[in-house]
Amino acid sequence: MRHTLSVTVENEPGVLSRVSGLFSGRGFNIESLNVGPTLDPGVSVMTITTEGDEQIIEQIVKQLRKLITVIKVVDLTELKSVLREMVLLKINANDTNRAEILRIVDIFRCKVVDVSIDELTIEAAGNYDKISALLGLLTRFGIKEIARSGLVALKRSVQA
Amino acid sequence: MELTGAQILLECLKREGVEVIFGFPGGAVIDIYNELPNTGLKHILVRHEQGAIHAADGFARASGKVGCCLVTSGPGATNTVTGIATAYMDSIPVVILTGQVPTPLIGNDAFQEVDIVGITRPCTKHNYLVKDVAQLAHVIRQAFYLARSGRPGPVLVDLPKDVMQQKTKFIWPEDVKMRSYNPNYKPHAGQIKKVAQLIRDAERPLIYAGGGVITSKAHEALTWLAKNLHIPVTATLMGLGCFPGSDKLWLGMLGMHGTYAANMAINNADLVLAIGARFDDRVTGKVSTFAPKATLVHIDIDPTSIQKNVSVHVPLVADCRLALEALQEELTPSLIEYDFEGGHMPWVTKVGIWAKEHPLSYQPSETTIKPQSVVEKLHELTRGEAVICTEVGQHQMWAAQFYRFNEPNCFLSSGGLGTMGYGFPAAIGAQFARPDKLVIDIAGDGSIQMNIQELATSVCNNLGVKIVILNNGYLGMVRQWQELFYNKNYCSTCMDAQPDFVKLAEAYGATGFRITEPADLERVLRQALDTPGTVIVDVRVEREENVYPMVPAGASLTDMLLV
Numbered sequence: 118m119r120h121t122l123s124v125t126v127e128n129e130p131g132v133l134s135r136v137s138g139l140f141s142g143r144g145f146n147i148e149s150l151n152v153g154p155t156l157d158p159g160v161s162v163m164t165i166t167t168e169g170d171e172q173i174i175e176q177i178v179k180q181l182r183k184l185i186t187v188i189k190v191v192d193l194t195e196l197k198s199v200l201r202e203m204v205l206l207k208i209n210a211n212d213t214n215r216a217e218i219l220r221i222v223d224i225f226r227c228k229v230v231d232v233s234i235d236e237l238t239i240e241a242a243g244n245y246d247k248i249s250a251l252l253g254l255l256t257r258f259g260i261k262e263i264a265r266s267g268l269v270a271l272k273r274s275v276q277a
Numbered sequence: 278m279e280l281t282g283a284q285i286l287l288e289c290l291k292r293e294g295v296e297v298i299f300g301f302p303g304g305a306v307i308d309i310y311n312e313l314p315n316t317g318l319k320h321i322l323v324r325h326e327q328g329a330i331h332a333a334d335g336f337a338r339a340s341g342k343v344g345c346c347l348v349t350s351g352p353g354a355t356n357t358v359t360g361i362a363t364a365y366m367d368s369i370p371v372v373i374l375t376g377q378v379p380t381p382l383i384g385n386d387a388f389q390e391v392d393i394v395g396i397t398r399p400c401t402k403h404n405y406l407v408k409d410v411a412q413l414a415h416v417i418r419q420a421f422y423l424a425r426s427g428r429p430g431p432v433l434v435d436l437p438k439d440v441m442q443q444k445t446k447f448i449w450p451e452d453v454k455m456r457s458y459n460p461n462y463k464p465h466a467g468q469i470k471k472v473a474q475l476i477r478d479a480e481r482p483l484i485y486a487g488g489g490v491i492t493s494k495a496h497e498a499l500t501w502l503a504k505n506l507h508i509p510v511t512a513t514l515m516g517l518g519c520f521p522g523s524d525k526l527w528l529g530m531l532g533m534h535g536t537y538a539a540n541m542a543i544n545n546a547d548l549v550l551a552i553g554a555r556f557d558d559r560v561t562g563k564v565s566t567f568a569p570k571a572t573l574v575h576i577d578i579d580p581t582s583i584q585k586n587v588s589v590h591v592p593l594v595a596d597c598r599l600a601l602e603a604l605q606e607e608l609t610p611s612l613i614e615y616d617f618e619g620g621h622m623p624w625v626t627k628v629g630i631w632a633k634e635h636p637l638s639y640q641p642s643e644t645t646i647k648p649q650s651v652v653e654k655l656h657e658l659t660r661g662e663a664v665i666c667t668e669v670g671q672h673q674m675w676a677a678q679f680y681r682f683n684e685p686n687c688f689l690s691s692g693g694l695g696t697m698g699y700g701f702p703a704a705i706g707a708q709f710a711r712p713d714k715l716v717i718d719i720a721g722d723g724s725i726q727m728n729i730q731e732l733a734t735s736v737c738n739n740l741g742v743k744i745v746i747l748n749n750g751y752l753g754m755v756r757q758w759q760e761l762f763y764n765k766n767y768c769s770t771c772m773d774a775q776p777d778f779v780k781l782a783e784a785y786g787a788t789g790f791r792i793t794e795p796a797d798l799e800r801v802l803r804q805a806l807d808t809p810g811t812v813i814v815d816v817r818v819e820r821e822e823n824v825y826p827m828v829p830a831g832a833s834l835t836d837m838l839l840v
Contacts, residue, residue, distance in 0.1 A: 172588070188456060
């Protein structure tokens with residue numbers, strides 16, 4: 118099962134390498150990883166999505182907590198949370214299919230951020246399922262390039 | 278008053294209680310060495326940096342304190358990596374100080390530059406690169422705190438040359454507070470009650486103790502528990518000495534080369550108390566058949582150890598000593614209500630029968646010296662009171678099996694990493710920690726050659742370390758596997774060409790003995806142990822003797838090959 122972990126870390130050199138080294142050294146898989154600053158300049162938050170059975174996820178969480186520079190680890194999968202990823206897509210678009218692509222862009226509430234004679238660049242944001250569905254629909258037009266931010270996530274205010 | 282980085286570093290080491298530093302100088306650490314004579318700190322010059330880290334490790338294991346070593350940048354630092362990984366696998370508190378090129382040169386492929394913080398990230402508990410002299414005292418304080426607290430381990434501090442030269446006001450940080458590091462020592466009261474009840478209800482309980490018992494000084498509480506509740510005890514290689522080897526409840530080591538009794542007991546117990554152990558593959562054999570009838574209780578300070586290899590029923594994250602003392606308190610009133618001795622009698626008897634059926638044994642010989650008999654004789658001559666270090670291989674297993682350890686911190690061996698060349702430098706470290714004790718390195722002829730250069734260190738410090746080489750002219754453990762599992766294809770395990778160890782000892786200024794006849798064993802061993810200073814005893818043993826019992830890798834513990 119896919120799990121999304123929110124990992125609060127000390128913002129210091131080498132911390133990303135400690136986290137990624139832990140995953141590679143112990144044979145855990147990173148599906149996506151996003152790092153960003155917080156309002157406290159001394160602290161960063163990593164959002165990591167990974168896959169594994171309960172025992173593996175438990176090990177990943179414990180091993181992360183064991184790292185000296187990790188302050189807090191929350192498995193957001195166990196909580197109600199908001200998960201979002203941003204994707205930039207460059208798609209083949211000519212006069213015959215441009216309208217169809219724009220219709221999909223509209224349905225998925227994406228934005229066109231760049232356009233040329235034979236390409237469209239689209240900005241999309243959403244949870245894992247939405248991005249998967251969008252990619253599923255656009256593949257047939259030919260996706261020339263893709264850049265994904267990795268998931269970012271926050272726990273919902275009301276958990277009940 | 279302002280001090281240089283080098284002065285601050287050494288002042289911090291003194292305040293942390295460092296007694297001896299094992300080290301080797303080089304360009305990047307000359308500033309530190311320049312200040313060293315003014316500090317009163319004892320520095321032991323080794324002959325290879327691997328010797329320094331193993332000696333610091335041996336000092337830590339024998340004393341229970343933090344070991345310390347100091348080496349230069351680049352090759353000095355990389356030479357310590359095997360020793361750091363050794364200490365990491367066995368949870369030994371060591372602080373490694375490495376020199377580094379000046380900060381403006383870092384990343385430029387400068388002379389003797391290496392990213393040692395990057396290299397050692399996966400084999401240290403934590404590591405630091407100090408870029409600002411103002412942070413130095415804090416970092417050193419944290420390094421020692423991390424090394425000795427929680428689950429101990431090696432901590433490396435990388436010290437650029439210019440930081441050692443810069444000056445700042447020295448402020449000793451009285452407290453160490455780290456928001457991201459708070460090891461849990463106290464056992465959960467509810468879990469203690471649960472474990473106590475399991476112990477009261479058990480008919481066939483067994484203690485499986487590991488190195489954590491020794492690290493946390495839990496041996497007294499463990500001995501109380503075992504003796505008063507009549508619970509048999511087995512231990513891992515790392516746990517040897519946590520319970521008296523002379524006691525009738527002692528089953529010997531378990532696992533791949535464990536005793537028949539210990540492995541049968543694990544297989545039949547209805548309650549296994551795993552204390553400060555981590556279910557290593559050399560201990561469990563095939564995991565799915567490990568302790569199949571037992572409720573598993575796992576006491577360990579490191580949450581990652583729990584549920585890692587084996588799924589346990591009752592986890593208890595705590596310091597082993599505090600947990601066992603809490604159990605002692607909880608169970609003391611039960612001594613009146615419950616008849617533990619009577620209740621466990623059938624089980625203790627059964628275990629005793631297994632021990633009698635297949636005790637540790639070997640075929641004695643009048644013509645060749647059996648390696649096991651050398652260890653037995655050493656035990657006899659030292660009354661079991663020596664500090665025993667080992668290298669890695671057959672001799673290590675024979676030492677573990679036949680030297681019945683009665684005290685903790687007296688068996689120093691690379692358990693997790695299995696580092697050949699560990700024992701002799703560790704013995705040097707141990708001798709500094711315990712000048713009162715006889716320190717013996719039981720070695721193989723292969724392993725001893727991996728750090729033989731430390732003879733110079735031992736001799737020039739007038740250390741009385743005794744090296745007893747069980748010399749079979751083979752890399753014996755690999756040869757044993759080749760014999761049993763690889764059709765006797767003894768590829769690259771025969772060590773025909775070897776130095777004359779007696780002459781080698783003499784060349785270094787030590788004393789050498791050779792024993793080739795069983796009849797001479799006791800007399801010459803006694804003479805060697807009575808000889809002051811560093812001694813090598815080259816004992817020519819039966820060449821193709823095997824270590825038994827043996828559980829083949831990946832087999833169940835009950836699938837033992839016996840003598």
